[in-house]
Amino acid sequence: MNSPMGDRVGNQEDIVIKAERVSKSFPGVRALKEMDFEVIRGEVHALVGENGAGKSTLMKIIVREYIEDEGNIFIEGNNVKDLGIRGVQKLGLSLIHQDLNLIPMLTVAQNICLGREPVTRFGTIDWKAMGLKAADFLGQITSEINVEDRVEGLSNSQQQLMAIARALVTSPRILILDEPTARLDQKTSDSFFLFLERAKQKGLTVVYISHRLEEIYRICDRVTVLRDGTKIITAPINEIPQTELVKYMLGREIEQQVPKESVPIGEVKLSVRDLYPKEKGKDINFDLKSGEILGIVGSIGAGKSEVARAIFGADPKQSGTIRISGKEVKTNAPHDAIDHGFALIPEERRDQGLVGNESVRKNMTMAALKKKFCVGPSWIDQDKETAAVKTSIKTLGIATPSPEQEVQFLSGGTQQKVVVAKWLMSDSDIYIFDEPTKGIDVGGKYDIYKLIVDLARQGAGIIFISNELTEVLSLCDRILVMFNGQIIKELETQASNREELLFYVMGGRDYAKTVNDL
Amino acid sequence: MQKQSMTSKDIINNYGATFGFIIAIVVFSITSRGFFSGLNLQNILVQSTSLGICAFGLTFVLITGEIDLSYGGVIGLVGAVLAGMLKDGHSIGLVTLVCLAIGLGTGVFNAILIVVLKLPSFLATVAVMFLCMGAERVYNQGITTWIRDQGVLSIVQTNIGPVPALVLYLFALFAICWFLQTQTKAGQYVRALGENINAVKEVGIRADLLKFLVFVVAGLIFAFAGYIETLRIGGAVMYAGKQLLLSVLAACFLGTATFKAGKANFPGTLIGAFFLYTLLSGFTALGMKFYLVPVAQGLILIISVAISSVRRGKIEQVQF
Ligand SMILES: Nc1ncnc2c1ncn2[C@@H]1O[C@H](COP(=O)(O)OP(=O)(O)OP(=O)(O)O)[C@@H](O)[C@H]1O
Ligand SMILES: [Mg+2]
Numbered sequence: 001m002n003s004p005m006g007d008r009v010g011n012q013e014d015i016v017i018k019a020e021r022v023s024k025s026f027p028g029v030r031a032l033k034e035m036d037f038e039v040i041r042g043e044v045h046a047l048v049g050e051n052g053a054g055k056s057t058l059m060k061i062i063v064r065e066y067i068e069d070e071g072n073i074f075i076e077g078n079n080v081k082d083l084g085i086r087g088v089q090k091l092g093l094s095l096i097h098q099d100l101n102l103i104p105m106l107t108v109a110q111n112i113c114l115g116r117e118p119v120t121r122f123g124t125i126d127w128k129a130m131g132l133k134a135a136d137f138l139g140q141i142t143s144e145i146n147v148e149d150r151v152e153g154l155s156n157s158q159q160q161l162m163a164i165a166r167a168l169v170t171s172p173r174i175l176i177l178d179e180p181t182a183r184l185d186q187k188t189s190d191s192f193f194l195f196l197e198r199a200k201q202k203g204l205t206v207v208y209i210s211h212r213l214e215e216i217y218r219i220c221d222r223v224t225v226l227r228d229g230t231k232i233i234t235a236p237i238n239e240i241p242q243t244e245l246v247k248y249m250l251g252r253e254i255e256q257q258v259p260k261e262s263v264p265i266g267e268v269k270l271s272v273r274d275l276y277p278k279e280k281g282k283d284i285n286f287d288l289k290s291g292e293i294l295g296i297v298g299s300i301g302a303g304k305s306e307v308a309r310a311i312f313g314a315d316p317k318q319s320g321t322i323r324i325s326g327k328e329v330k331t332n333a334p335h336d337a338i339d340h341g342f343a344l345i346p347e348e349r350r351d352q353g354l355v356g357n358e359s360v361r362k363n364m365t366m367a368a369l370k371k372k373f374c375v376g377p378s379w380i381d382q383d384k385e386t387a388a389v390k391t392s393i394k395t396l397g398i399a400t401p402s403p404e405q406e407v408q409f410l411s412g413g414t415q416q417k418v419v420v421a422k423w424l425m426s427d428s429d430i431y432i433f434d435e436p437t438k439g440i441d442v443g444g445k446y447d448i449y450k451l452i453v454d455l456a457r458q459g460a461g462i463i464f465i466s467n468e469l470t471e472v473l474s475l476c477d478r479i480l481v482m483f484n485g486q487i488i489k490e491l492e493t494q495a496s497n498r499e500e501l502l503f504y505v506m507g508g509r510d511y512a513k514t515v516n517d518l
Numbered sequence: 519m520q521k522q523s524m525t526s527k528d529i530i531n532n533y534g535a536t537f538g539f540i541i542a543i544v545v546f547s548i549t550s551r552g553f554f555s556g557l558n559l560q561n562i563l564v565q566s567t568s569l570g571i572c573a574f575g576l577t578f579v580l581i582t583g584e585i586d587l588s589y590g591g592v593i594g595l596v597g598a599v600l601a602g603m604l605k606d607g608h609s610i611g612l613v614t615l616v617c618l619a620i621g622l623g624t625g626v627f628n629a630i631l632i633v634v635l636k637l638p639s640f641l642a643t644v645a646v647m648f649l650c651m652g653a654e655r656v657y658n659q660g661i662t663t664w665i666r667d668q669g670v671l672s673i674v675q676t677n678i679g680p681v682p683a684l685v686l687y688l689f690a691l692f693a694i695c696w697f698l699q700t701q702t703k704a705g706q707y708v709r710a711l712g713e714n715i716n717a718v719k720e721v722g723i724r725a726d727l728l729k730f731l732v733f734v735v736a737g738l739i740f741a742f743a744g745y746i747e748t749l750r751i752g753g754a755v756m757y758a759g760k761q762l763l764l765s766v767l768a769a770c771f772l773g774t775a776t777f778k779a780g781k782a783n784f785p786g787t788l789i790g791a792f793f794l795y796t797l798l799s800g801f802t803a804l805g806m807k808f809y810l811v812p813v814a815q816g817l818i819l820i821i822s823v824a825i826s827s828v829r830r831g832k833i834e835q836v837q838f
Contacts, residue, residue, distance in 0.1 A: 065720065086722035101717040103710045105781065114710060115721030117703050124701040 014041045015074075016174055016205050017062060022071030024057055024229075026409065028401035031057040032229040034071070039174070044196070044206040046216045046237065049226035049249055050441040051413030052399025055209050056098055058226070059176050063095045064088050075174070094172035098179045098209075098412040098439070100163045104152035109134035111151055112166045138165040141195055142188075156183040156348065157300040164192070175199070176207040179412070181215060182439045185300040185467045186505065193219055211413065211441050213242055214470070225249055250443045261453050265477065266290040267325070269461040270430050275320030277303070277310030281485040284320070288430065288461040293452065295476030295493070296465045299505055303485040304465045305347055308432045312344040313337045324430070341429030343367070345420055345436050347465075353419035356408035360400050361389045363407050363418055368425040392421040396447050413439045417448075424451055431455060432463040437471065449475055469501050483507045542793065546800035558803075560682065562795045567684040568593075568747035569762055570791035573769040574695050575739030578732050580770055580782035581699070583712040584632060584639035586733060589740040589766060591650025592624050593759035596744030598654045601663035601754035610670050617745050618738060624650065625737020629730040651757060664753035674749040684750060688788075691739070696784045708732055764812065768819040769794050775825040794818065 017039040024032040031054045039045045047055050060066045062073055064085050073080045075091045083091070102111055109131045118129035134147040142161045151159065160183040167175060181189045196206060196219060210216055216223060217237060225232040225248040232248045233240075240248075247253050268287045275284040281303035288294050296304050309315040311322060313331035321328055324340055331337040337344070346353045354363055365373055365385050373385045389403045398421065399414045407415055416439050423431065433452070437445045452475065456462055466472050472479060473493055481489040481504040489504045500511045508514060572589050579586040596617045603613045624646060631642040665671060676683050699705040711718040711725045718725045747762070748754050772793055773786030794815075801814055 084722065085720070089722060097720070101714060101720055103713045103717050105713050106706075106710060110706065110710075111717075114706075114717065115723050117706065119703070124697075125703060125706065 015039070016041045016076050017207070018074040019058065019062065020072045020074075022058065022061060022068045022073065024054075024061060024066060024068050028405065030229055032061075032068070035226070035229060036231050037224060038234065039205060039207055040222070041205055042200070042203060043221040044200060044208055044219055046220035046223040047207055047209045047226060048211070048213075048216065048223060048245070050397070050399070051417065051439075051444055052411040053226045053249075053441075054229040055226055056178055056411060059095055059178060059207065059209070062088070063093055063176070065095075089170050089172075092171075092173035093176070094167040094170050094174070095176040096163050096167045096178060096180060098182075100159055102151050102159055102163065104150070106151060107147065108138070108145055108149055108151060108154070108162055109147040111162060112137060112147070112169060114166070116169055133169075134165070137168045138162065140168060141165055141192065155300055157185060157188050160184055161188070161192075173203065174205045174207070176209075178209045179211065179439055180208075181210060181212060186469065186502065187299050189215070211439060211445075212468070213245065213442065217242065227251060246442050249441065252443075262477075263291050263453065263457040265292045266459065269325060271321075271323040271326075272311060273321045273323070275307070275310060275322070276318040277306045277320075278316040278318050279303075279310070280306040281310070281482075284487060286480060286487065286490075288463060290459045290461050291456050292478065293456050293462045293464055293476045295472040295479040296463060296482060297467070297469065297472055297479060297501065297505055298482035300467070301484075302482040302505075304482055305434050306485075307482070308344060308434050308463065308465060309346075311337070312342055312432060314344065314346075338367070338426075338428075342432065343423040343426050343428035343430070344432045345423045345434060347434040347438070353422070354407050354415060357406050359404045360393070360398070360407055360410070360418055361386065361403040364389050364392060364403075364422045364425060367422050368427065371427060372425065388425060392425065395451070396421055397444055413441055413444065416440055417444055420448055420451075424455075428460065430461045430463070432465070434465045435467065436464075437466070437468070445471070469498055469505070473498060473501065481505055542796055542800060546796070546803065549804060558799070562792065562799055563685050563688075564682050564750070565799070566791045566795035567688040568743045568750060569765050569769060569795065570688050570788060571691055571746060572740055572743035572762060573766045573773070573787045573791050574691055574784065575736040575743065576766055576770050577773065577782045577784055577787045578695070578708070578739070579639075579736045580774075581709055581712050582729055582732050583715075584729070584733075586628060586639060586643045586736050587763070587767075588624055588628055588643040588646040588650065588737070589743065590759040590763040591647035591654065592621060592737065592740040593744035593747060593762060594754075594757050595650040595654040595657070595759075596620050596741045597748035597754035597758045598658040598663070600745060600748050601665050602658055604665055604667060604670060605663055610667075610673075614745070617741050621738040621741025621744075622734065623737070624740070625734035628737060629733035632733065633726050633730045647759070647763075651759070654757070658754060658756070660756055662753060662755050665749070671749055671752055674746055675752075684746065687746065691742075692784060692788050699784055704728065704731075764815045764819065765794055765798075768815055768822060771819060772822040775822050790822070 015038050017037065019035060019037040021034040021036060022032055023030070023034055035054070035058060037058065049055055057066060061068050064080060064083060064087070075088060075093060078091060080088055103114070112134040113130050118126040118133055120126045131147050138145055138147060141164055145154065145158050145162060151162065154162065160180060164180065180192065184192060200206065208216070208220055220237050222234060223237045223240065223245065224234040225245065227249060243253070266289055269290045270288040272284055272286055276282050277284070284307055286294070296307070298304050306315060310317045311331065313333045313336050322331055323329065329340045331340065331342065334344070365388065369380065373381050373388070375381050386403065392398070393400065393403065396417045398417050400410055407418055410418065420436050436448055440448065449471070452462060452464070464472065464476055473496070476493050479491045479493060479496065479501065480487050481491065481501070483504070484507070488507070491501065491504070503511045503514070572593065575589065576586060599620060600613055600617055603616065604610070628643055628646055631637045631646070632639045674684050678686055699709070707718055707723050707725070707728055711728060715725050744759070747758060769790040770782055770787050772790030773788070774780050774782050775786070797818060798811060798814065801811070806814070
């Protein structure tokens, strides 16, 4: 991809989005401070910054979901001050939200066409045309979703693809993508990038928000770094090395993105035998030793989360035994599992991990309340609680105005950090992390890795489920690859590499042989 | 991702209340003589009309994720005004307009409280219910007023062909509601905003305005229910709305246990209303004491809420 820079920069006609000194405050937070932002026609423009830096807020202002306190925004020269959401859509702008905002009970077609339903000549909804229209837009991205299905039955990545299709319905010339790949696996991301490439050739301008730097270097032309609500720099991506980009984002340096450190590995802590989760997966067998970090990888739909949820008792099991240090335990419900020292950091933070209208403090101490902060039967030691919460906020860099802020008002990645903090406080023995770094900024990822290694050093056993092969390869001691509900391969990280891992993730059978045959 | 065929368990799950309905009819027909006579079934239909109509209004509101209990007062107020004004010699045309205006007024008032001022709908509409009861008491001074004009009463107490007019009104309103809900954009958006209001706002639909309108429509439907109920009884009894308070709620929640996975819906409400009346009149036929009727209704409400929330829980996954 060539950068569309050169002589066209500065040409006013080619600036499609221009934000001038935009400021926006929420109660207790200045989300944006005199932010400037410019996007040139035809480019893929990356917007990066820490969790809570103000990226999503700026985008919501541009599409008029929020109204700025001060400043001006121009779309292709038109001031958007008096335009509503529909108005900017007419200018060709479309935003795919970080938190998707879908309607679970409705079908895929109803969601995609929401607000733009085709009607018959009597003014009633034309269901047939609607199905066709939805299928048409969905078909541009994926062929594996049926438009008649209800959205609640779709996987995370399917929901993400659907949200993209929904944004295409208005035939946008400028597409804003807020962390579109956070829910996608490697394979789906790749085909999504191909789609973007094609769209770009047809003249689409893209604003691309992501915490995955690899992607940004792969698909973007220019990058704007946002920190604490102000612009730090805008530059062509190939002029900023990754380390420097991270420095601009964090305002400090970190040496490496994943702290490598080996901790002594002890006795077998958890044995899972012949586990058949009810939802998906069969014949799951593995051991986890104390001090060990065991990775589980696999494409979306491979059954990783289902295994985690079955072990934790959040989903029912068909059969199987779970032993802790040789002793069989029953985990029929999450509270059983918690009593036996399990912690599960779930994947979908908003549904599974947080109470949105409660404070950061209450959310964080919820799991550990009884164990750690109670005096007598149920008296909460508030000083101790507050102190612990403040420490967590600091170590994980949680962007909240105060421990009392309701979590629903935090940025997407910050919410995820709160979920992680909640379980890190629980003093468990076996931690299952399901995509813990999804949507988390580079600095935050580093802090989470460090905390995970600390837990391992203290003798906990850790299961680390992730789609980001790089982090799995650097953090884990051993990796299980799942495909279609089964564990198809076990790899020692030391003796493996990215290509081999990817080979098995895609469902390959014998890497050594295949490589030889080539 | 293939569609699975329904197992017997799914069928019970999806049509549980409908089955219950049929079983109840069979049981009552066997145990109490005369229950299954044509006249009695027609009575059930006729008597459940105002309940059903009112429940349609509530269903609209429930679909948006709110609740509106103001009907408990609106029905009585409309009845009092209807009977009172007729007694004072006003024409039925004018009186009808006034009744609708009461519905419109309370609907708009509810909408302002809930949509504009963002008060919780449960508390706001309970307050409006009491306001209306108060107004009713002041207007009729606690006296039952009968309507003597046969011409007026024949608006509802008549047959069109072989069918009682009331039953026609009920089904006509049902058809309109169901059509709006399932075939129009507005209906789609109302349902969608009940699920996720942000998603609706995001595509540029004026969700708040829609919600406002829903409360207004509900107010009008409640007034209509009060109008019909008063003419059916032939007069305005004190606090007529209070009698219906629990049954309407129960009918809607029985409805959520039918058809659509724990969500309010019109066919469900219609069946719920019939079911409820069948049970109540069945119990009466079996000789239940009148003061136990509220107890029975309370139990039915608990059971239907339990069924619908269990079903919803199933669908929304186990939370922890
Ligand atoms: N509706 C709201 N009410 C109150 N505060 C808000 C609201 N929306 C955002 N904020 C605050 O504004 C700041 C910027 O949030 P924003 O969502 O823009 O961050 P972000 O850069 O998108 O972060 P992330 O990478 O985690 O998605 C945060 O401190 C957040 O808590
Ligand atoms: Mg964001």
